[in-house]
Every structure is written in structure tokens, then in C-alpha cells.
Amino acid sequence: MSASQIPPATAVPGDDVPTLLVKIFGKDRPGITAGLFDTLAAYSVDVVDIEQVVTRGRITLCALVTSPSPSPAQGTTGSSEGDLRATVHSWAESLNLQAEIISGRGDNRPRGTGRSHVTVLGHPLTAETAAAIAAAITASGGNIDRIFRLAKYPVTAVEFAVSGAATEALRTVLAPEAAQLGVDIAVVAAGLQRRAQRLVVMDVDSTLIQDEVIELFAAHAGCEAEVAEVTAAAMRGELDFEQSLHARVELLGGLDASVVEAVRKEVRLTPGARTLVRTLKRLGYQVGVVSGGFTQVTDALKEELGLDFASANTLEIVDGRLTGRVTGDIVDRAGKARLLREFAQQAGVPLAQTVAIGDGANDLDMLNTAGLGVAFNAKPVVREAAHTAVNVPFLDTVLYLLGITREEVEAAETHVG
Structure with missing residues (x-):
């Protein structure tokens, strides 16, 4: 494909563009992600964001897509959004999955400035500890954007992606929490250097x-x-x-x-x-x-x-x-x-x-x-x-x-x- 044949990138939806958050829950198996997007493809929607996690064999799949445009046969007052909802629910039920579709506008809200990775090592990691760390992050002005597990052996290691708080401020707040809770907490600034050669x-x-x-x-x-x-x-x-x-x-x-x-x-x-x-x-x-x-x-x-x-x-x-x-x-x-x-x-x-x-x-x-x-x-x-x-x-x-x-x-x- 020549440079002149490359299609222009789709603009990121503004706050006024209707979007749908499609959430799928249930027992994981091969083909769920492909099946959902095959179903959505019939409505010519654009994918804005995707997030998927599998925990103990249970999948949570989220897709943020643009709302489908009304078909010519439906006229200006018709909408294929209802058809999309019905089709997705039908597909999910056929696989014994649950579906939830939420209407809204635009993309995800912008994350706050100041981004950090907060890594917690626990042996074990208790619910009380997780609650205290999350509360401390919130108290420092930070927002937890994502949490995922790095390891379960020889310690439980989880990482919080945090925005909205300066790295040094987070480190200052979380250091005494780590000592009190008996866990190890590391706070490092997010950025390309984390995966660069070290x-x-x-x-x-x-x-x-x-x-x-x-x-x-x-x-x-x-x-x-x-x-x-x-x-x-x-x-x-x-x-x-x-x-x-x-x-x-x-x-x-x-x-x-x-x-x-x-x-x-x-x-x-x-x-x-x-x-x-x-x-x-x-x-x-x-x-x-x-x-x-x-x-x-x-x-x-x-x-x-x-x-x-x-x-x-x-x-x-x-x-x-x-x-x-x-x-x-x-x-x-x-x-x-x-x-x-x-x-x-x-x-x-x-x-x-x-x-x-x-x-x-x-x-x-x-x-x-x-x-x-x-x-x-x-x-x-x-x-x-x-x-x-x-x-x-x-x-x-x-x-x-x-x-x-x-x-x-x-x-x-x-x-x-």
C-alpha cells in the first residue's frame, strides 16, 4: 500500500459523540473476544477502547465503541442502537455470558497529571492491606486507573497504575503505610524509561x-x-x-x-x-x-x-x-x-x-x-x-x-x- 492509499486516522470522539460501553462477564473460553467484535462489526461501529481481564477463569471484557448510525430504512428518527443491544444480549446468552450495555458520550475522562506505578509485595497480601493502600492513594489526590497482578509466588505482587498525584508525594504517603502494614511498597514514575535498558x-x-x-x-x-x-x-x-x-x-x-x-x-x-x-x-x-x-x-x-x-x-x-x-x-x-x-x-x-x-x-x-x-x-x-x-x-x-x-x-x- 502506498502512502497515498493509507486511510486517514479516525478522530478521537469528542465529548458530544454518542458512545456505548459494552461489558461482558462470565466463564472464560477461547473465542469470546473475537465473537463479541464479530457481533459488533455488523453495526459498523468504531472501537474507542478495549479492556479485558481474566481472574480465576472468569472473563471481564469491556469495549467502548461509537454508537451505530441509524440505517436509511429507519429514517432520521430510527436507531440501530436497539438492534445492537438485542443482538449482543442474544449472542451473550448463547454462550451463557452476561452482557451490560451503557450509553454515554465521548471517550474515557482524561487522567490527571502525575502518573506512577505503585507496586505492593505482600506475604500474604490481605484485604485490609489493599483497602489501606487504596485509601492512602485516594487521600493523596491520586486515582487508581488500573490494578493487575505481577506475581503470586514467592510473594503476592500487585501493581496500581495511579494518576493525579506526584510520584514523590505518593512515596511520602505510602512509606509509613508500608511499615505499619508490614508490606513492601515501591512507587516509581511512569514513563518509557521503565521498560528501557537498565x-x-x-x-x-x-x-x-x-x-x-x-x-x-x-x-x-x-x-x-x-x-x-x-x-x-x-x-x-x-x-x-x-x-x-x-x-x-x-x-x-x-x-x-x-x-x-x-x-x-x-x-x-x-x-x-x-x-x-x-x-x-x-x-x-x-x-x-x-x-x-x-x-x-x-x-x-x-x-x-x-x-x-x-x-x-x-x-x-x-x-x-x-x-x-x-x-x-x-x-x-x-x-x-x-x-x-x-x-x-x-x-x-x-x-x-x-x-x-x-x-x-x-x-x-x-x-x-x-x-x-x-x-x-x-x-x-x-x-x-x-x-x-x-x-x-x-x-x-x-x-x-x-x-x-x-x-x-x-x-x-x-x-x-
Whole structure:
């Protein structure tokens, strides 16, 4: 078809144009959607909007169409709308479906400015929780345009499409609700960037993996208690991260380098970690890790999981033994944020499209630098500062915060094999 043969687009109905909302309910089966539009086609109506959802085998199909014009035989006072109504009801009854047809004018009312995706993770998700969240959205001036389920396992994840309220205002209102209700809620701005290529950067210890790597090394050196005491001093603010790192690594001096391989074998991935990375990679995302731990472990994780980026501190090894020192620049709180920026630049991804995941105070700069910062089973101070939090022990639930459904996850897993 040449450009001159392409028909002009039909104008969007104005407020004065008569329209019909045709709603079909009943047991789902193949062919219902095609059958409805075959029935409507006899009246030469234009389709303005369509919405369909299937829940537990029951279909709700809505079609907003222009009202049919009177046929010449009916004259100016006749109307084929009555015929359309009768025909649709007859077709529905033949399939044991229910039909409702509502007259009106124009298209759907315009949605308010300010659009957001509100993702809720519940384990379980109760009716009381859903009611409280919906009420909070309404109180903030928002309107819920659509709700759909992203996943039912390992958590129930649902997403609210909300208009009429600013994203930051919604986040402010819903954060305390999440804490009170014991669910996780993420609020992100709607837009094309949500499905654009992204960069996801994670902390390692107690995030990508279940362990604290320096504690694994300390167990081999027989100095677990001393390392734990230095860690506690750092948490009390008596030492900064760099001081505490040097103090703890010094305790490892003299260990045979073979301990590195032993520690690698002891590392346990967090449940859902492999699924998270596989799915992101299959969908075209880039994935990296930054760690206050050691390259001797993160390099192995990079190779095992097929990560795009990895950076950590490096244990110095001389003559086959750990010296008790680290080499190179220290990856601390500020360093993690700096590395996120560097990875984003290398990946060609704007910071607004980056996602950072971490659990500790030394992750805070990184979480706040990213377009979306996710506190994963984190301390209260980290949860409060991050954009959103996940408090279930499954790392792949972060996928739902990105709008990725369980079906997409399973498809990615099947593809990988």
C-alpha cells in the first residue's frame, strides 16, 4: 500500500459523540473476544477502547465503541442502537455470558497529571492491606486507573497504575503505610524509561550472597570474635569503614592463599539471586556488583553469574600467603556511589535508569544516587533512606518492582534452560 492509499486516522470522539460501553462477564473460553467484535462489526461501529481481564477463569471484557448510525430504512428518527443491544444480549446468552450495555458520550475522562506505578509485595497480601493502600492513594489526590497482578509466588505482587498525584508525594504517603502494614511498597514514575535498558548494581555481602565474606575468612584464621568486635566498633561509629577494613584484614595475615578457594566454595547465593540475574540478562539489562569485600570472591561471582561489572577491595597475597593488607583504592560508602556512576557511563545508561540494591549503611550513597534504590532486608536507617524496601528473603522479588511479571521470569528461566 502506498502512502497515498493509507486511510486517514479516525478522530478521537469528542465529548458530544454518542458512545456505548459494552461489558461482558462470565466463564472464560477461547473465542469470546473475537465473537463479541464479530457481533459488533455488523453495526459498523468504531472501537474507542478495549479492556479485558481474566481472574480465576472468569472473563471481564469491556469495549467502548461509537454508537451505530441509524440505517436509511429507519429514517432520521430510527436507531440501530436497539438492534445492537438485542443482538449482543442474544449472542451473550448463547454462550451463557452476561452482557451490560451503557450509553454515554465521548471517550474515557482524561487522567490527571502525575502518573506512577505503585507496586505492593505482600506475604500474604490481605484485604485490609489493599483497602489501606487504596485509601492512602485516594487521600493523596491520586486515582487508581488500573490494578493487575505481577506475581503470586514467592510473594503476592500487585501493581496500581495511579494518576493525579506526584510520584514523590505518593512515596511520602505510602512509606509509613508500608511499615505499619508490614508490606513492601515501591512507587516509581511512569514513563518509557521503565521498560528501557537498565543497569542494576548490587551490594554483595548479605545481598547477592547470604554471607559476610570477611567472616568466612576469619573462621579459617580462628579470629571470628576479634573480627566481630571490630565490626561492632564500626557500627558504633568508633571506626570508619576504611579503618575497620584495615583492622579486620590485618587479623587475616599469614593465612595460606589456598583459603581463597575454600571461601569461594562456602559462599551461598541468596535465594532468588540466580533467577534475578538470569532474568535481567535475558531482558537485556546490564548487571554489576560493588562490594566492601574482596575481588578474590567477586571475580568468581562475576564469572559464575555472567555479570557485566564487578568491583571490590583486593586482599594482598605475597609468596602464597595473605599479608593482612589490601591493595588499591578502597571501596567504601562513597566508592560504591562512584562506581555506580562509572558503571552507568560505561554501560551508556543514564543514572535515572539505574537500580541499586543493598542492605547496609555503606550502601546508602549508592542507593540515593541510583534512579531506584532498593533496601534489601536492611537495617531501619537504610530502609527509611532508600526509595523502597524488600523485606522478604527472595532477591528475585526485586524484579516485580521493575514491572517484570512472574510469567516473564518463568519464560526467561525456560529460555536459559
